[in-house]
Amino acid sequence: MQQLVNTILGGLTLGMVYAAFALALVLIWRSTRIVNFAQAPMAMVTTFIALQIIEAGHSYWLGFAAALLAGLVLGAVVERVLIRPVEGKAEINAVILTLGLFIVLHALASVVFGNRYRSFPAAFGIRGIEVGDMTIALTGFDIFTIVAVLVVMGLLVLLFRFTDLGLRMRAAAFNQEVARLLGVRVGRMLTLGWALAALVGSLAGLLIAGGSLVHPGYMDSVVVYGFVAAVLGGLDSPGGAVVGGLLLGLSLSLVSGYVGSQLVALAALAILMVVLLLRPQGLFSQARERRV
Amino acid sequence: MVAKLLRTPLVLAALGVVVIVLVLTGVDDFRAVQLTQMAYLGIAAGGLTVLTGLNGQISLGHGALMAIGAYTTALLLQDDEPALPLLGVLLVATVVTLLVGAAIGVAAARLHGPYLAGATLALAVAVPGIALYFGDTLGGEQGLRVRVPDAPDWVLDAAYFVTGQDLTPSKYVAFLGWGTLVVTFLGLAHLSRSRVGRRWRAVRDDEVAAEVAGISLGRARVSAFVVSAAAAGAAGFVMAVSVRLAAPSGYSLTLSLTLLTAVVLGGLGSLGGALVGAALLTFLPQVITDAGVSAGLDDIRAAELAPLVYGVVLVAVVLLAPAGLVGSLRPAWHRLRATTTSKGAPR
Amino acid sequence: MLEVRELSTSYGAVRALQDVTFTAPRGEVTAVLGANGAGKTTLLRTITGLVRAQSGSATYDGRELTRTAPELMPGLGIAHVPEGRGVITELTVEENLRLGGLGRGGRVKPAELERIYGLFPALADRRAALAHVLSGGERQMLVLGRALMAEPKVLLLDEPSLGLAPRIVAQLFELVQSLVVDQELTVLLVEQNARSALSIAHRGVVLSLGRVVVDERADVLAGDDQLRHAYLGF
Numbered sequence: 058m059q060q061l062v063n064t065i066l067g068g069l070t071l072g073m074v075y076a077a078f079a080l081a082l083v084l085i086w087r088s089t090r091i092v093n094f095a096q097a098p099m100a101m102v103t104t105f106i107a108l109q110i111i112e113a114g115h116s117y118w119l120g121f122a123a124a125l126l127a128g129l130v131l132g133a134v135v136e137r138v139l140i141r142p143v144e145g146k147a148e149i150n151a152v153i154l155t156l157g158l159f160i161v162l163h164a165l166a167s168v169v170f171g172n173r174y175r176s177f178p179a180a181f182g183i184r185g186i187e188v189g190d191m192t193i194a195l196t197g198f199d200i201f202t203i204v205a206v207l208v209v210m211g212l213l214v215l216l217f218r219f220t221d222l223g224l225r226m227r228a229a230a231f232n233q234e235v236a237r238l239l240g241v242r243v244g245r246m247l248t249l250g251w252a253l254a255a256l257v258g259s260l261a262g263l264l265i266a267g268g269s270l271v272h273p274g275y276m277d278s279v280v281v282y283g284f285v286a287a288v289l290g291g292l293d294s295p296g297g298a299v300v301g302g303l304l305l306g307l308s309l310s311l312v313s314g315y316v317g318s319q320l321v322a323l324a325a326l327a328i329l330m331v332v333l334l335l336r337p338q339g340l341f342s343q344a345r346e347r348r349v
Numbered sequence: 350m351v352a353k354l355l356r357t358p359l360v361l362a363a364l365g366v367v368v369i370v371l372v373l374t375g376v377d378d379f380r381a382v383q384l385t386q387m388a389y390l391g392i393a394a395g396g397l398t399v400l401t402g403l404n405g406q407i408s409l410g411h412g413a414l415m416a417i418g419a420y421t422t423a424l425l426l427q428d429d430e431p432a433l434p435l436l437g438v439l440l441v442a443t444v445v446t447l448l449v450g451a452a453i454g455v456a457a458a459r460l461h462g463p464y465l466a467g468a469t470l471a472l473a474v475a476v477p478g479i480a481l482y483f484g485d486t487l488g489g490e491q492g493l494r495v496r497v498p499d500a501p502d503w504v505l506d507a508a509y510f511v512t513g514q515d516l517t518p519s520k521y522v523a524f525l526g527w528g529t530l531v532v533t534f535l536g537l538a539h540l541s542r543s544r545v546g547r548r549w550r551a552v553r554d555d556e557v558a559a560e561v562a563g564i565s566l567g568r569a570r571v572s573a574f575v576v577s578a579a580a581a582g583a584a585g586f587v588m589a590v591s592v593r594l595a596a597p598s599g600y601s602l603t604l605s606l607t608l609l610t611a612v613v614l615g616g617l618g619s620l621g622g623a624l625v626g627a628a629l630l631t632f633l634p635q636v637i638t639d640a641g642v643s644a645g646l647d648d649i650r651a652a653e654l655a656p657l658v659y660g661v662v663l664v665a666v667v668l669l670a671p672a673g674l675v676g677s678l679r680p681a682w683h684r685l686r687a688t689t690t691s692k693g694a695p696r
Numbered sequence: 697m698l699e700v701r702e703l704s705t706s707y708g709a710v711r712a713l714q715d716v717t718f719t720a721p722r723g724e725v726t727a728v729l730g731a732n733g734a735g736k737t738t739l740l741r742t743i744t745g746l747v748r749a750q751s752g753s754a755t756y757d758g759r760e761l762t763r764t765a766p767e768l769m770p771g772l773g774i775a776h777v778p779e780g781r782g783v784i785t786e787l788t789v790e791e792n793l794r795l796g797g798l799g800r801g802g803r804v805k806p807a808e809l810e811r812i813y814g815l816f817p818a819l820a821d822r823r824a825a826l827a828h829v830l831s832g833g834e835r836q837m838l839v840l841g842r843a844l845m846a847e848p849k850v851l852l853l854d855e856p857s858l859g860l861a862p863r864i865v866a867q868l869f870e871l872v873q874s875l876v877v878d879q880e881l882t883v884l885l886v887e888q889n890a891r892s893a894l895s896i897a898h899r900g901v902v903l904s905l906g907r908v909v910v911d912e913r914a915d916v917l918a919g920d921d922q923l924r925h926a927y928l929g930f
Contacts, residue, residue, distance in 0.1 A: 092463035148462030157663030164657035240799030
């Protein structure tokens, strides 16, 4: 019983991170109809930037903030410089481009930061919380993870639903041409969308890294899990990304705990295939006909 | 007239065989091993370029398919006296991978673009895990040793007769690899020019028109996937026999991305390009790494320069190619689709 | 006033507009008529910069439009209601209207929204509804209201009557007419429904295969049986 509770709690925490990453993918998909496969190494790079800052002696929070800021900038630059030319062209261009970027960032990180495993600190401690004489498998950092992701999502909801800027961004995502005729600077909205998505991705990267070992490849499988979570929820739906992430985190945690950690990726693949074959639009997508 | 004759697959293959014999005879064992790597990368890249270039399906999972071929090979070559001759093992490895490819192909046939890429990416990440899970049979992290039987006497005699040299084990494997490549490419070329190949291209260019013309979309996609999977299986065999090991680390996501890079660099849909891509990805890393070392980087970091260069070239190719990659890869269709989403009546 | 001079453009090898020249005066409705594929929609899209003009010009009060990006049109007082209406169906009615108001720059005050709701009471009832549940007529009101939020001086309307019942078309055109009079708008009205369009227009410009073939006062055009039969189908 204890193991089940711990597995579920672990799954929820992990699920939150997948949800954040899936949210990043959904933000980009909604605005530019591109799956940003490079989101994972982008987050990895910003996490390494944070690590450099922390190892140089500065505070954890300075590194944290720097990573988020770096994510913002990186996302904006990537969209403006690399992605803009292929928006609207055949899908294969964006796929190959983001994969190429994936390879470049990976290799760059290896060259600049080295390949060895390094440990990343975790704020709020990594010991389980004690309730009475039980220790729940929920650390301070886990709680921070959950709270941080919820806060960021809340802020995004506020931005999109209640601000003029958010309205413009949504308009640019839903109907570029009409938005242009209404005076929306669509290009800038797309850049902003990518910047915000990269910020969320960076957050996910930091949360996964906390209390763990990092190396250039540490986020690679997250892009798969984030993608599966996003597809599960519906690539069009930010709310779906959250639910998808949680469901996926739970499922994978159960698989890891009761079957074997090596089969987690296979389980994710199985879930992906089931969703794509039975309900391609995901659980929450508004689009009535989803072409996969 | 002569030029046209020279370009038929059979003639090219015959010429190729001659070149291969000459080259393999003339090089040392180290180069022979490198050339074998070029061969197995080329075989897999050939299958992939047909799938992506001719049929429009992006697969990031072909490294995983190679793994299936490699592990099948390893399982059959565990004993000193294997039950099957090498060619038999090749056949089995190819068929097993083909069957797995069929299963995946059926599921993948309904997916497009980024969805297909994402699904095959998940496959690439998942397969090494399977090898680890079934650690007892599949050797776990260290993998399975592959015992390559010695070349039979008649082969040794024939080789000496033709080349005037003793056939070393490395060269034996090299000839095996390149022989497999020639046969595979002949098959792929033949299929490309046949009605099957035309159907593949029709489905890639315009699905609606293809369906109206009576072509079954699903069958065309699955057949393309199956063919490319068979090639990957054969490539896996050659790789296993060359490296003498089948381990999860050799078939990671990196391998799938390497294959994709080879295919893009060589030009989607071009078999010759696949060979060029394979050559680049075999020989260029050393050149780049050496340059890095002489520029002051340590070995490990210098080794990462090669993928950095590929990634940059990949990005550059997409950005600089005038109509994007392979303009024929249905861009018009996509532009048309793009104007009919949430804009009310189509243009 | 809106002046179009020798405007030409192509889609690839196909000439879509050829030396189109006419004037749309202030305070008047100028109808742009012609068969399908004559270039009417292309004309509007070229004026507002969605399509690149290859030669010629379109100016409003002296300002050259063909070299201006579409995003800048609302700032210049030009509202283009595109073919198919251009309702953003994923947004609510009010959000669509707000978006129109944002085009003018600055914040959108509640009073501005109320003004539009005053003109279109049916929209006021549905202000929180997602735009995709609106009927055709309601959508047309929405996009017209959205355009008016930016207080435009020029209104480019592309086939507003498409798919609407005659009664609604009549109401719609009446509204356009009164707006033109009240606010001295310059209106370019692209229509296949030539009869209705001519009933509120001052002038009719007929396009055929990208060229202007008739440029005449609306009452003369409507009265000339030969012209009507030849180009307008009635």
